[in-house]
Amino acid sequence: MNDKLPTLVLVGRPNVGKSTLFNRLTGTRDALVADLPGLTRDRQYGTGEFENRAFVVVDTGGLMPESADPLAALAEDQARLALEEADHVLFLVDVQQGRTGADESIARHLRKLGKPLTLVVNKSEGRPHAQSAGDFYALGFGEPMTISAEHGQGVNVLLRHVLEKLPAIAPEPPRDDGTVRVAIVGRPNVGKSTLVNRLLGEERVLAADFPGTTRDAIAVPFEYDGHPYTLIDTAGIRRKARVWEAVEKFSIVKTLDAIERAHVVIAVVDAQNDIGEQDAKLMGLIAQRGRAMVLAVNKWDGLAPGEREQVRYQVSLKLPFLDYAPVHFIAARHGSGLGELMEDVQAAYEATTREFSTPELNRVLEAAVEAHQPPAVLGRRIKLRYAHQGGRNPPKIVIHGNQTEKLPESYKRYLANRFREALKLKGVPLLLSFKTGDNPFKDKKNQLTGRQIKKKRRLMARVKKK
Incomplete structure (x- = not known):
């Protein structure tokens, strides 16, 4: 503050x-x-x-x-x-x-x-x-x-x-100061509050070795490597069957609101416990909301090499839809891996708020189509003509062409990967929207000249005589 x-x-x-x-x-x-x-x-x-x-x-x-x-x-x-x-x-x-x-x-x-x-x-x-x-x-x-x-x-x-007993200071006008809003989410007791405290360098939020310590979404401004951030520590979300306290239901609402307002979400999982269905559902929700994401696998210290390989396998097996999100193996209690984590948070923020020029997007589209043509439908090849940006946070690219509604999902994934690679997008769920151009003459009637009208009448008269 x-x-x-x-x-x-x-x-x-x-x-x-x-x-x-x-x-x-x-x-x-x-x-x-x-x-x-x-x-x-x-x-x-x-x-x-x-x-x-x-x-x-x-x-x-x-x-x-x-x-x-x-x-x-x-x-x-x-x-x-x-x-x-x-x-x-x-x-x-x-x-x-x-x-x-x-x-x-x-x-x-x-x-x-x-x-x-x-x-x-x-x-x-x-x-x-x-x-x-x-x-x-x-x-x-x-x-x-x-x-x-x-x-x-x-x-x-x-x-x-x-x-009247305190210094009189006028409020500053609101401005976009480039502050990055980062929500830290995960199941209870995975180390979210410990991560916040380690980044801040002080015991700013409660951290204890039992679940449910954090109930509210706590916003804390701080600066890291010259960049202003607001960290939002959220309540852990557990399975619906265990959400029995009214307080915990309120906390979940606050967590979802924090995800909605964040630029970037750090999703925290516990390396010393199985990555479960609840982790996958929570991260699927973050991806569905289009938030940039960085995955932090916490409590990495103390694991044997064989156990670490098993954790890596669990991440790839149970969270395959997060192929766009960088993964960091950290120990929040000791601070290991946090520098690289915050570098990717900043990269994800820059990617999700970036403005792309139309020529840049069209160059990427042209190169992608040249390398791998869209399939033909009933003998007629699908043509993708041009692309432009349709939104930010998350970035959205609109591609125009013909028969785009018949593009297979595999080709859409190919295009998304080509755009993400060419634009160097990290931690961002890129959205592609396809639009088929309408025939501009489909609802217009041809206006006949007077001479054409007379000719039409003569032809109709001949048909009737026959």
Whole structure:
């Protein structure tokens, strides 16, 4: 994020409405929201604008003091890291549940930090301020602000109160800055979050040795080798029969949305577990959506030579439709193979967003046809006349000719491979579209001259006499 923008950090125990307020302040639906505690675990960053002032908002996992849940401890570590970045802390409490022992424990910790702080009493819709705030004066943060994050009540007043104490920075106009959006997807526990943390060089998202650690799609901006990226760590997608939690269903929706918005997808599989049907289905979905893809086979370290050969065989056997996607064998925990992986991510981005000139495409088409002619249909040879670009991300090439609807699939694959090779497209599912030119005279009637009309009448009269 832009370091110059003031940073507001949302903290509080689980299910007090932090993610709802995050979405309200950023004008997005980036944070998962449901009536379930512990839904947010990682830091979620977003930007907001209010009265021509820009700011950063950080949503954190719910703080659960003395919880036995190991993930709760990891989420609390993430929240503490966020608090170190805070210019102002918004401490949320829930008026419907009243002041709790967990609120008091969090308040004691926040007082030690000495950060500028506003106590925010949420879910106060329909209640007088005095009634909503009364129970929370005892937390020792002065006059609480009462809001309803869900309905927007009191949020503008809260923002004015907070932002008037922070540097006033106007929002920058939106621009295409060349940032590459990279979604990291795969089954649970294949090492997606570990890969993100290793690329960033910090423990930015939760990584633990049990599935389901990541529930939301967490977007993290960073720079690698001089190129700006946004990494999107997604929840692991497992078989439908195992998707029983409502939270996990929401996570899958967020993962699919991340795939849709990405320029490039890093599909991660586990070298120490079989590549299964679920891996193939997920990657088939990515290919179907036309996203550029790089395959990362993780946990490669520690495998014997024979086991490595078996993994390579599994990749070629179960993922044959990914012949366009470069494969990298990596160890995310130790960082091996990540440099080459990111080189191919950048190459895939450049390929999927590239503009092709029409003469360039026609030269490739002409060379392909000259090397291997299209087949004849009923004695009449199919002719491919010219090609032009029909779209980007993924790249689409439109080829015009006659009888193109009768081209066999084998010849279409041949053309796709020739274009991919000639244009040096890496990691991109090239789309070919074929169009048959219509006869321009098929719906037009020949207009006869006066002399031709008289001649036609004489001929018709002779026919009748005979």
